[in-house]
Amino acid sequence: MDLFEALYTTRAMRRVKPDPIPAEIQERILDAAVRAPSGGNTQGWRFLLVDDPAVKAELGPLYRDGLGRLFEGHYKPMRERAEAAGDTRTLSVLKSAKHLADHFEGYPLLLFAFTRNDPSGGSIYPSVWSAQLAARAFGVGSALTTVLGLFHGAEAMKILGVPEGKGWELACMVTFGYPTGRWGVAERMPVHEVSYRNRWGEPVGFEIPGPLWSSPAAPDA
Secondary structure, three states, X not given: OOHHHHHHHOOEOOOEOOOOOOHHHHHHHXXXXXXXXXXXXXXXXXXXXXXXXHHHHHHHHHHHHHHHHHHHXXXXXXXXXXXXXXXXXXXXXXXXXXXXXXXXXXXXXXXXXXXXXXXXXXXXXXXXXXXXXXXXXXXXXEEEEOHHHHHXXXXXXXXXXXXXXXOOEEEEEEEEEOEOOOOOOOXXXXXXXXXXXXXXXXXXXXXXXXXXXXXXXXXXX
């Protein structure tokens, strides 16, 4: 797969099929993750794959509780504004987030990423992103979430058997599965509207009205 195709089309894919992810693809996902940059080459990370229905059944209620708190707290004003304004894009994002919670146990593969002595996430998140890009190369969709760690980190770590008192923290969880929809370039604010040069607010020096990569045209029949 072309590098830029992977970069431009790897977005959160929460609607997936229950089909299992082959072991050889799981190997490639994790092997890509551990090749990511690591501060001081300390490699203070651990990765835990979950495909056991019993383990997912224990974690699912915790995830739904955490997302429910977000929806009734931080997300509530955003949802109410979107409903009042008929903002279908924001409502679609919230609906997608809820889909993950409602179908938590149905995801064929979960990846939990743990970190130690990496408070900024500067090492763990590049490794997780590498895992997601590797999955994309095999047509596997992914979605990163921090909900469990925010609301039920200790409980989730206990369920997962993470040793206590060793300094490990749950950084995030990623769902994996073959998407039911199509890959595509996500709509984003233009680069020149969110980027500056030398000082905050100063023009970056160029304008990019649309994505610089697009899917190659299909060959003529």
